[in-house]
Amino acid sequence: MSKFKALAAVVPAAALVGWIGYTFWEAYQPQPERMQGQIEAQQYNVSSKVPGRIEQVLVRKGDKVERGDLIFTLLSPELDAKLEQAKAGQEAAGAMAAQAEKGARSQEIAAARDQWQKAKAASALMGKTYQRVDNLYKDGVVAEQKRDEAYTQWQAARYTERAAYQMFEMAKEGARDETKRAAIEKARMAAGAVAEVEAYAADTQIESWHDGEVTQILLHEGELAPQGFPVVSVVDMNDAWAVFHVREDKLKKYNQGAEFKVRIPALGELKYSFKVSHVAVMGDFATWRTTDPAQGFDMRTFEVEARPTQPIDGLRVGMSVIVE
CATH class of the missing domain: 2.40.30.170 (Efflux pump adaptor protein, beta barrel domain)
Known part of the structure; x- marks a missing residue:
């Protein structure tokens, strides 16, 4: 009986000592x-490269969007007006290029030919007049001054004839190659201006470039959106x-x-x-x-x-x- 009493006293003491030892061991372990x-x-910010008034926002917070989905639209009458101006400039440049390529009209060529024929006839007349005056001068009827004046008028008429003939040839030939090329390049430049404005106008329909979830809407319908300002995140x-x-x-x-x-x-x-x-x-x-x-x-x-x-x-x- 005494052995059981001794064992009953030793076991709790051993348990207490073991618990105290374990506690100290655990306390010194690295935490x-x-x-x-x-x-x-x-995160991506959806914005426009042109300023304008927001016409419509087509998404809400929490919406799932995919690349190509329409996010918001802008209203920009100024862009519409610039597009009309660019198109008018393109039409004018195209007309100038067509005119340079086609050359002078038939009526202009005919008028230049008539001017040449007129100058030719005048030159022939002045040549005959000079011959008559020269014969009279040789006969001693007229002074040398009169003969010189007739000769000068004849030479002037010849130069006028040559100038009229060159104008007639130029009318038949049309514009120079450099002028035609310059007109074509101006037409291309005007077409580029139209394409630029059309690109800006297309950017009033802003689409998402990425898949994701809408987290913020910073501007709403009717508000002005500055260039590059994020409207939707x-x-x-x-x-x-x-x-x-x-x-x-x-x-x-x-x-x-x-x-x-x-x-x-x-x-x-x-x-x-x-x-x-x-x-x-x-x-x-x-x-x-x-x-x-x-x-x-x-x-x-x-x-x-x-x-x-x-x-x-x-x-x-x-x-x-x-x-x-």
Whole structure:
């Protein structure tokens, strides 16, 4: 009986000593470290390269959009007016090019020919007149001055005839090759101006360039949208990643390509696999965490990006990511 009493006294004492020993052992074990990051995703701003008044916004927050979906439209009467001006300039340049290519009209050629014939007839008349005056001068009837005047008038009529003939030939030949080429290039320039304005006008119908979810609508119908100002923001959660700030003494565990498990509290207790996709090449001071004085130097942190190895349902921007 005494043996049982002694055993009953020893067992609790041994249990107490064991519990105290285990407690001391556990207290001196290194505590697991916890690192917190957050989810980020690629964000796109949908804007227009031309200013205008927003005519209609066709999406709402939370809508899923795909590349090519119409997001919003702009109303810009100024662009319509510029397009009309550009088209009128194109028509005028085209007409000038056609005129240069076709050359003078038949009536203009006929008129130039008639001017040449007129000058030719006058030159012939002045030549005969000079011959008569020259004969009279030789007979001593007229003075030498009269003969010189007749000769000068004859020469002038000959020059006039030649000039009229050159004008007639030029009318038949049409515009110079350089003039034709210049007119064609002006027509091309006018066509380019029309294409430019048409491109701006087409940009009043703004489509999404990416798949994603609408997160913000910054301007609404009737408001003025400046050039390049974001009207709708789209986030692509299929292009999401986690961002951590890792102390340099722990950085060797997070080389590019390394995989590790994380917990996302917003999604429950499940753990997800992430893979390091980028490590910043430049570090920063860890101002948010006390540096261990025993290290003897200031710790820096490096930004590390890691992407999920598999798509995660329910993932949202800003969710906390815990690594233990």
